[in-house]
């Protein structure tokens with residue numbers, strides 16, 4: 001423990017102040033050494049699948065597309081263990097309160113993917129009973145287009161979240177305001193070589 005000089009008055013730092021200063025340094029160091037690298041490669045998704053988009057979400061988690069390659073395979077069904085909400089499918093007005101409650105229960109910092117036309121805009125369900133875009137009620141960070149989006153497109157969305165985590169640090173969603181509202185570009189139409197084994 002050492003004296004700290006403020007002007008001409010000698011200052012004796014207390015034991016608590018000394019420890020707090022050192023902890024600040026440790027936190028800074030951990031951030032510089034890559035806490036974001038660790039966080040972006042261990043996203044814990046909270047799936048909120050209400051309709052057909054949910055099937056593509058399940059395919060994304062299965063062996064062929066293997067979301068585990070991005071460290072996001074640990075899907076949990078309790079929001080307190082999750083930091084990435086993936087809303088896949090239409091959301092009825094009556095269900096919105098449930099979705100909001102799930103979001104509020106998730107740990108900070110947290111991110112939101114709106115998967116598919118229905119979650120993002122209501123899609124074909126242009127009716128009073130369906131939410132015409134969850135961003136009216138939640139801060140959406142990434143929109144994944146499609147009806148339904150292919151698993152590759154959802155993976156693009158996850159990678160976009162990873163880039164956000166890397167750049168954004170550990171800010172809470174409250175600090176980030178209404179969400180970042182980025183859109184995954186529509187996938188390019190690819191010609192599928194029918195002669196490739198395993199392709200349909």
Ligand code: SF4
Pocket residue numbers: 051052053054088089090116117118119123124146147148149
């Ligand atoms: S966007 Fe299309 S596939 Fe997804 S829930 Fe709506 S109707 Fe179903």
